[in-house]
Amino acid sequence: MARVVAIDGPSGAGKSSVSRIVGGKLGFLHVDSGALYRIMTWQALVRKVDTDDPDAVAAFAPTVEIECRPEN
Incomplete structure:
Protein backbone atom coordinates (compact mmCIF):
# COMPACT_ATOMS: atom_id res chain seq x y z
CA MET A 1 0.00 0.00 0.00
CA ALA A 2 1.29 3.45 -0.91
CA ARG A 3 2.06 5.84 1.90
CA VAL A 4 0.71 9.38 1.74
CA VAL A 5 1.64 12.25 4.05
CA ALA A 6 -0.45 15.42 3.94
CA ILE A 7 0.82 18.65 5.45
CA ASP A 8 -1.76 21.37 6.01
CA GLY A 9 -1.51 24.92 7.26
CA PRO A 10 -1.92 28.59 6.38
CA SER A 11 -0.11 30.39 3.56
CA GLY A 12 3.52 31.11 4.27
CA ALA A 13 3.80 28.62 7.13
CA GLY A 14 6.55 26.60 5.42
CA LEU A 36 -2.83 20.86 -9.32
CA TYR A 37 -5.88 22.98 -8.49
CA ARG A 38 -4.35 25.96 -10.32
CA ILE A 39 -3.65 23.81 -13.40
CA MET A 40 -7.25 22.61 -13.47
CA THR A 41 -8.56 26.17 -13.06
CA TRP A 42 -6.27 27.47 -15.80
CA GLN A 43 -7.34 24.70 -18.17
CA ALA A 44 -11.03 25.34 -17.40
CA LEU A 45 -10.56 29.03 -18.20
CA VAL A 46 -8.59 28.32 -21.39
CA ARG A 47 -11.26 25.87 -22.56
CA LYS A 48 -14.05 28.23 -21.51
CA VAL A 49 -15.72 25.66 -19.24
CA ASP A 50 -18.77 27.01 -17.41
CA THR A 51 -17.45 26.54 -13.87
CA ASP A 52 -20.89 27.31 -12.46
CA ASP A 53 -22.21 24.15 -14.17
CA PRO A 54 -21.26 21.02 -12.16
CA ASP A 55 -22.01 18.75 -15.14
CA ALA A 56 -19.71 20.77 -17.40
CA VAL A 57 -16.91 20.64 -14.81
CA ALA A 58 -17.44 16.89 -14.28
CA ALA A 59 -17.23 16.29 -18.04
CA PHE A 60 -14.14 18.51 -18.38
CA ALA A 61 -12.08 17.17 -15.46
CA PRO A 62 -11.16 13.74 -16.90
CA THR A 63 -9.96 15.35 -20.15
CA VAL A 64 -7.04 17.10 -18.45
CA GLU A 65 -3.78 15.15 -18.43
CA ILE A 66 -1.31 16.06 -15.69
CA GLU A 67 2.08 14.39 -15.50
CA CYS A 68 3.84 14.34 -12.13
CA ARG A 69 7.51 13.47 -11.97
CA PRO A 70 10.44 14.17 -9.67
CA GLU A 71 12.35 17.38 -10.38
CA ASN A 72 15.75 15.68 -10.23
Missing part, protein backbone atom coordinates in the same frame (compact mmCIF):
# COMPACT_ATOMS: atom_id res chain seq x y z
CA LYS A 15 4.49 23.59 4.30
CA SER A 16 6.29 23.24 0.97
CA SER A 17 9.72 23.64 2.52
CA VAL A 18 9.01 21.06 5.22
CA SER A 19 7.41 18.61 2.80
CA ARG A 20 10.35 18.81 0.38
CA ILE A 21 12.86 18.20 3.18
CA VAL A 22 10.90 15.39 4.82
CA GLY A 23 9.95 13.86 1.47
CA GLY A 24 13.56 13.91 0.35
CA LYS A 25 14.72 12.13 3.48
CA LEU A 26 11.96 9.50 3.19
CA GLY A 27 12.28 9.08 -0.58
CA PHE A 28 8.75 10.39 -1.17
CA LEU A 29 7.60 12.43 -4.14
CA HIS A 30 6.49 15.96 -3.21
CA VAL A 31 3.18 16.90 -4.86
CA ASP A 32 1.95 20.48 -4.57
CA SER A 33 -1.84 19.97 -4.53
CA GLY A 34 -2.37 23.73 -4.82
CA ALA A 35 -0.52 23.65 -8.14
Whole structure:
Protein backbone atom coordinates (compact mmCIF):
# COMPACT_ATOMS: atom_id res chain seq x y z
CA MET A 1 0.00 0.00 0.00
CA ALA A 2 1.29 3.45 -0.91
CA ARG A 3 2.06 5.84 1.90
CA VAL A 4 0.71 9.38 1.74
CA VAL A 5 1.64 12.25 4.05
CA ALA A 6 -0.45 15.42 3.94
CA ILE A 7 0.82 18.65 5.45
CA ASP A 8 -1.76 21.37 6.01
CA GLY A 9 -1.51 24.92 7.26
CA PRO A 10 -1.92 28.59 6.38
CA SER A 11 -0.11 30.39 3.56
CA GLY A 12 3.52 31.11 4.27
CA ALA A 13 3.80 28.62 7.13
CA GLY A 14 6.55 26.60 5.42
CA LYS A 15 4.49 23.59 4.30
CA SER A 16 6.29 23.24 0.97
CA SER A 17 9.72 23.64 2.52
CA VAL A 18 9.01 21.06 5.22
CA SER A 19 7.41 18.61 2.80
CA ARG A 20 10.35 18.81 0.38
CA ILE A 21 12.86 18.20 3.18
CA VAL A 22 10.90 15.39 4.82
CA GLY A 23 9.95 13.86 1.47
CA GLY A 24 13.56 13.91 0.35
CA LYS A 25 14.72 12.13 3.48
CA LEU A 26 11.96 9.50 3.19
CA GLY A 27 12.28 9.08 -0.58
CA PHE A 28 8.75 10.39 -1.17
CA LEU A 29 7.60 12.43 -4.14
CA HIS A 30 6.49 15.96 -3.21
CA VAL A 31 3.18 16.90 -4.86
CA ASP A 32 1.95 20.48 -4.57
CA SER A 33 -1.84 19.97 -4.53
CA GLY A 34 -2.37 23.73 -4.82
CA ALA A 35 -0.52 23.65 -8.14
CA LEU A 36 -2.83 20.86 -9.32
CA TYR A 37 -5.88 22.98 -8.49
CA ARG A 38 -4.35 25.96 -10.32
CA ILE A 39 -3.65 23.81 -13.40
CA MET A 40 -7.25 22.61 -13.47
CA THR A 41 -8.56 26.17 -13.06
CA TRP A 42 -6.27 27.47 -15.80
CA GLN A 43 -7.34 24.70 -18.17
CA ALA A 44 -11.03 25.34 -17.40
CA LEU A 45 -10.56 29.03 -18.20
CA VAL A 46 -8.59 28.32 -21.39
CA ARG A 47 -11.26 25.87 -22.56
CA LYS A 48 -14.05 28.23 -21.51
CA VAL A 49 -15.72 25.66 -19.24
CA ASP A 50 -18.77 27.01 -17.41
CA THR A 51 -17.45 26.54 -13.87
CA ASP A 52 -20.89 27.31 -12.46
CA ASP A 53 -22.21 24.15 -14.17
CA PRO A 54 -21.26 21.02 -12.16
CA ASP A 55 -22.01 18.75 -15.14
CA ALA A 56 -19.71 20.77 -17.40
CA VAL A 57 -16.91 20.64 -14.81
CA ALA A 58 -17.44 16.89 -14.28
CA ALA A 59 -17.23 16.29 -18.04
CA PHE A 60 -14.14 18.51 -18.38
CA ALA A 61 -12.08 17.17 -15.46
CA PRO A 62 -11.16 13.74 -16.90
CA THR A 63 -9.96 15.35 -20.15
CA VAL A 64 -7.04 17.10 -18.45
CA GLU A 65 -3.78 15.15 -18.43
CA ILE A 66 -1.31 16.06 -15.69
CA GLU A 67 2.08 14.39 -15.50
CA CYS A 68 3.84 14.34 -12.13
CA ARG A 69 7.51 13.47 -11.97
CA PRO A 70 10.44 14.17 -9.67
CA GLU A 71 12.35 17.38 -10.38
CA ASN A 72 15.75 15.68 -10.23
